[in-house]
Amino acid sequence: MVCAHFNSLQEAYLGNLVALKHQPGAIELMDDIIMNCTKENIEQRKNRFFIQGDPKAMLMIEFARETPEEIQAIATQLEADFRAAGLGYHFPLVLGDANIKRVWALRTAGLGLLSNIPGDKRSVTVIEDTAVAPEYLPDYMDEFDQILGKYGLSCVKYAHIATGEIHLRPLLNLKDKADVALYHTIAREIAQLVKKYKGSLSGEHGDGRLRGEFIPFMLGERNYQLIKTLKQTWDPQNIMNPGKIVETPPITENLRYLLGQTRELETTFDFSDQKGFLRAIEKCNGSGDCRKSVAIGGSMCPTFMVTKDEDKTTRGRANILREFLSRSEKANPFDHEEVYEVLDLCISCKACKAECPSNVDMAKFKAEFLQHYYEIHGIPFRTRLIAYLPLLNHWGRMMRPLTNFITGTSTFKKAIGFAPERQLPRLSKLSLRQWYKRPIQLNGQGKGKVYLFADEFTNENESDLGIKAILLLNKLGYEVGIPKHVESGRTYLSKGLVKKAKKLANKNVQKLYPLIGETSPLLGIEPSAILAFRDEYPELVDTSLKNQAVALSKNTLMLDEFLASEFEKGNIDASLFTREKRTIKLHGHCQQKAVASTDPTKRMLEIPENYTVSEIPSGCCGMAGSFGYEREHYELSQKIGELVLFPAVRQAAPETIIAAPGTSCRHQIAEGTGRRALHPVEILYEALKC
Ligand code: SF4
Ligand code: SF4
Secondary structure, three states: OEEEEEOOHHHHHHHHHHHHOOOOOEEEEEEHHHHHHOOOOHHHHHHHOOOOOOOOEEEEEEOOOOOHHHHHHHHHHHHHHHHHOOOOOEOOEOOOHHHHHHHHHHHHHHHHHHHOOOOOOEEOOOOOOOEOOHHHHHHHHHHHHHHHHHOOOOEEEEEOHHHOEOEEEEEEOOOOHHHHHHHHHHHHHHHHHHHHOOOEOOOOOOOHHHHHHHHHHHHOHHHHHHHHHHHHHHOOOOOOOOOOOOOOOOOOOOOOOOOOOOOOOOOOOOOHHHOOHHHHHHOOOOOOHHHOOOOOOOOOOHHHHHHOOHHHOHHHHHHHHHHHHHHOOOOOOOOOHHHHHHHHOOOOOOHHHHHOOOOOOHHHHHHHHHHHHHHHHOOOHHHHHHHOHHHHHHHHHHHHHHHHHHHOOHHHHHHHOEOOOOOOOOOOOOOHHHHHHOOOOOOOOOOOEEEEOOOHHHHHHOHHHHHHHHHHHHHOOOEEEOOOOOOOOHHHHHOOOHHHHHHHHHHHHHHHOOOOEOOEOEEEOOHHHHOHHHHOHHHHOOHHHHHHHHHHHHOEEEHHHHHHHHHHOOOOOHHHEOOOOEEEEEOOOHHHHHHOOOHHHHHHHOOOOOEEEEEOOOOOOOOOOOHHHEHHHHHHHHHHHHHOHHHHHHHOOOOOEEEOOOHHHHHHHHHHHOOOOEOHHHHHHHOEOO
């Protein structure tokens, strides 16, 4: 891929014509607004590796040829042609799938970040896929800019320039009467401009309700009447898609927002950076990327992948939430069972937070909604039981054998509404803290001190993993402390008891902030618990603790992230590990994928020189905390597991190690496939030579 840098958009439109002569597979345009959006984003900064200076426009020109030599030759010739035409200033050739994906990721993310602009002005779709012949683009875009400039507007420009189609989205506030009028004016004037250049008002997305009003103008009255006759002949009762192509009402009718529609809602999470809860929900722009199928890949949205129902998509949930919260006539707009029902099947996997172009975080919205809903209707018994599990485990430990026996019986599971097929997590013989208090020598060897977060799941149910993490760190030279803290709050967050989670977050920040720093990080091994510090705490704690929570989040890491980074700094010696060959298949945890990354886990697992790791392209495992344990959700949970994860695990050779950092994922894999998945820390610990 040649990433041609230009000093102006006009140069890029002309450069497109030069590039087309070389028969590329694709040419995409990205303007400086999109590129600038990626400058402040931690993740996307890494993907700006190919950008030099501050280009006003970039063409990403992709070639597919038989040999690297052909690619090199074509790139050299293309650069020579650009320079001869006096267009552009820098033409790096990006090679290899991984790097090219990073370039595309930057473009996609830039657009998503644009949708995240807080407030009521949004980059609206209305003229977003006009297309004219590429040779007309320079003149067409010049006139286009004049029309927008006349109204004091500008817009982002990106996408499929090779075919003369550029996505154009002006920023407008469709809750404002004047902007709604402008919306219509611009649509009409751009339609006239497109017709002048013999183009298409909708080069890709279809006409529908947005462009239907202009079809008579674009095609001419006679052709429009023919279309109407066709429609009346085949659909005399106007059943199919009424009002979409013929008899379409003006675009200013049936708009998503009511004029002047703003409603400030008091929330427990802090949504102020998005100017309130409602505006955070309104970030959903309806693009429909959350209707992915397994074949398309990605994880969003697993409940749609299984059911194929719109109300099981992130979009469906966002639409229902927005409609009820903004238009409810009840004193408390959260008092709607319909919303509760639609959110019930959201498994809070956070795939939308990572993959939705607007980063809609439905798990957070659901938690916030449930808090309000329960304040009106009370907290159901099972919800309370799951949320307070850390406390119940603590008490249950006093009679551990009896607790393990009772929770293993079908009668108990049925009584509390759990699926009898499920095996509930058992209490470990000693909690991690009990083990840690024993008189054992745990000093490291001068590589500094780290703190391990004894999360509620590891501490009570899988203390062996915590012990292995401590012993591994010790062996690698680190001193490990378990600081005083309370539970992460994950069980409360997942059940919508946000106020209780807030209290815990406050306590943890107060206790840990003075202790944790760059040279003494807080490490965790259960992603859902440790990542609460990075994902939820900064928006959950009291305002007075926000800065401390943000500072703490920067030094809170998954153990995988810490060890991978230490290895890369040369602080860990690979010769401490076995040289045996091992193949590992990794199933990443949802929250890890949304808030952190699975890359450090892969890098950590490959510290032993002959360990090879590949990631299963799975989304959520389907267990999603307590979701898959709940009787009415059991079947859906299994179906989600069957999408990708279970078949991949079943197909893995018996000697292949299955790795999964999440405790729920390991349970789900065991019950869905009969295979035992290991925590990555366990795998690395077992790989130590002695
Ligand atoms: S939730 Fe995200 S992906 Fe789904 S329609 Fe809304 S903006 Fe698009
Ligand atoms: S959190 Fe997961 S299940 Fe819920 S809407 Fe987002 S992608 Fe779908």
